[in-house]
Amino acid sequence: MATRRGGYVWLQTPEGRQRWRLAFRKMKNYGEVDWDKRTIWLRPGQSNEELADTIVHEACHVASGYGSEPKIEGLLKAVAADAIVMLDKVGLLRKESE
Numbered sequence: 717m718a719t720r721r722g723g724y725v726w727l728q729t730p731e732g733r734q735r736w737r738l739a740f741r742k743m744k745n746y747g748e749v750d751w752d753k754r755t756i757w758l759r760p761g762q763s764n765e766e767l768a769d770t771i772v773h774e775a776c777h778v779a780s781g782y783g784s785e786p787k788i789e790g791l792l793k794a795v796a797a798d799a800i801v802m803l804d805k806v807g808l809l810r811k812e813s814e
């Protein structure tokens with residue numbers, strides 16, 4: 717599996733564009749938003765597809781300002797799943813071994 721790197725990114729938020737950190741740490745969830753530290757945490761060991769799904773999902777949390785209430789989680793799961801289908805259609809989600 718490719719080495720995963722984090723870094724700093726500018727993200728859309730309800731307060732405008734902000735500099736956020738993208739970083740990995742061991743945890744139960746695939747991804748988490750830390751609003752105080754402006755950090756999106758990602759669980760290590762995810763496949764390309766899982767990571768793409770997680771990043772789209774967490775970026776939507778940051779952009780919307782919405783937390784994890786069930787209605788929002790359902791919406792973001794669907795949006796991320798749709799994004800994965802599109803990324804796969806254009807060939808961006810080839811297996812790491814290919």
Ligand SMILES: [Zn+2]
Pocket residue numbers: 773777783784789792
């Ligand atoms: Zn979520």
